[in-house]
Amino acid sequence: MAGIYIHIPFCMQKCGYCDFYSLVGLSDKSEFVSALCAEISLRKDELVSPSVNTVYFGGGTPSVLKIADFECIILALKETYDLSNLQEFTIEVNPDDINLAYLLELKKLGFNRLSMGIQSFNDRILSFMNRRHSTQEAVKAVEMAQIAGFDNISIDLIYGIPDMSQAEWKNSIDSAIALQVQHISAYHLTIEPGTAFYKKLKLNIIHEVEDKKSIAQYNVLIDKLTRAGFDDYEISNFSLPGYQSKHNSSYWNFKNYVGLGPSAHSFIGHTRRWNVADLKKYMHQIKKEEIFYEEEILSETDIYNETIMLGLRTKNGVRLSDIESMNKEIVRFFNERMRNNILFKKIYILDGRLKVYKDKKILTDQIISDFFVV
Numbered sequence: 523m524a525g526i527y528i529h530i531p532f533c534m535q536k537c538g539y540c541d542f543y544s545l546v547g548l549s550d551k552s553e554f555v556s557a558l559c560a561e562i563s564l565r566k567d568e569l570v571s572p573s574v575n576t577v578y579f580g581g582g583t584p585s586v587l588k589i590a591d592f593e594c595i596i597l598a599l600k601e602t603y604d605l606s607n608l609q610e611f612t613i614e615v616n617p618d619d620i621n622l623a624y625l626l627e628l629k630k631l632g633f634n635r636l637s638m639g640i641q642s643f644n645d646r647i648l649s650f651m652n653r654r655h656s657t658q659e660a661v662k663a664v665e666m667a668q669i670a671g672f673d674n675i676s677i678d679l680i681y682g683i684p685d686m687s688q689a690e691w692k693n694s695i696d697s698a699i700a701l702q703v704q705h706i707s708a709y710h711l712t713i714e715p716g717t718a719f720y721k722k723l724k725l726n727i728i729h730e731v732e733d734k735k736s737i738a739q740y741n742v743l744i745d746k747l748t749r750a751g752f753d754d755y756e757i758s759n760f761s762l763p764g765y766q767s768k769h770n771s772s773y774w775n776f777k778n779y780v781g782l783g784p785s786a787h788s789f790i791g792h793t794r795r796w797n798v799a800d801l802k803k804y805m806h807q808i809k810k811e812e813i814f815y816e817e818e819i820l821s822e823t824d825i826y827n828e829t830i831m832l833g834l835r836t837k838n839g840v841r842l843s844d845i846e847s848m849n850k851e852i853v854r855f856f857n858e859r860m861r862n863n864i865l866f867k868k869i870y871i872l873d874g875r876l877k878v879y880k881d882k883k884i885l886t887d888q889i890i891s892d893f894f895v896v
């Protein structure tokens with residue numbers, strides 16, 4: 523079983539924090555849809571089995587596409603893959619793009635999970651981040667999705683935002699819970715080079731949030747969501763029972779996935795591939811049937827590092843037997859780091875798995891880097 527990720531590289535405006543590959547506007551949309559359908563067909567033999575159990579439309583902003591665009595893409599998917607065992611069919615939507623008719627059409631197309639980029643329930647913060655929607659539109663969008671019959675809705679939130687107070691953050695979490703969604707993804711803001719926030723940071727217009735404040739925001743997130751019945755199954759992902767993201771879980775469990783569209787990543791066997799992050803080049807190279815990606819074969823060290831990085835971020839942790847089968851040098855290094863971190867009560871072993879203590883989760887990135895072989 524495998525997954526498919528489809529990257530839609532268009533946005534109506536660029537959010538201040540975003541470093542995902544996307545272009546503002548829709549000027550090459552039709553040509554892109556044709557190139558994407560061609561890529562789907564070109565790559566039909568990559569998976570050992572054509573059976574796919576998750577499909578995820580991300581971006582960019584998939585909800586800027588018309589229903590007819592999805593019909594073309596889904597037809598190409600059906601002609602290439604066996605979707606009869608499809609368990610999860612997700613689309614990322616922005617609140618300002620959707621209305622009830624559009625949502626009903628998405629449902630008809632077979633989408634059974636919506637991931638909504640809300641980020642905050644505070645108009646001042648939304649405007650600071652250069653989001654297009656208001657709090658009221660976000661609430662209305664979730665309610666419309668529920669009326670349209672979506673019963674698996676995820677909301678994205680961001681914390682660690684400059685000048686966001688603890689009260690504003692608590693209010694965003696409470697608003698998300700009140701909407702009775704099944705899944706919440708909450709990411710700490712990272713200010714990446716190339717973003718509008720990065721420029722502001724360099725000009726001293728904004729400042730990164732102090733660690734103390736970030737920790738307090740993470741703690742209140744865990745506390746409120748746990749009380750509301752959400753399981754913190756991954757450091758940034760929280761779900762009601764039975765609503766873990768199957769697609770994202772397959773990334774964390776090293777399942778194969780094919781990434782389609784400019785900048786999309788794929789992982790098949792031990793090979794990681796990333797498509798060119800340039801729409802014009804992508805379309806041109808697909809048309810000419812030229813190579814439109816780069817790839818690398820992961821070494822054992824890469825696989826070790828990824829096993830640690832992905833595993834320690836999840837509640838299931840790292841399966842010790844996965845490490846024990848690696849080469850002696852890696853195992854020796856791992857055991858030494860494990861002893862140290864257990865001594866400092868950061869991690870523990872349960873049922874053959876290495877996990878991070880709940881009260882040390884905020885230190886997960888630090889713990890992971892301590893285990894890294896460079």
Ligand code: SF4
Nearest residue numbers: 533536537540581582
């Ligand atoms: S956060 Fe989403 S909507 Fe905003 S620019 Fe990035 S991809 Fe586009």
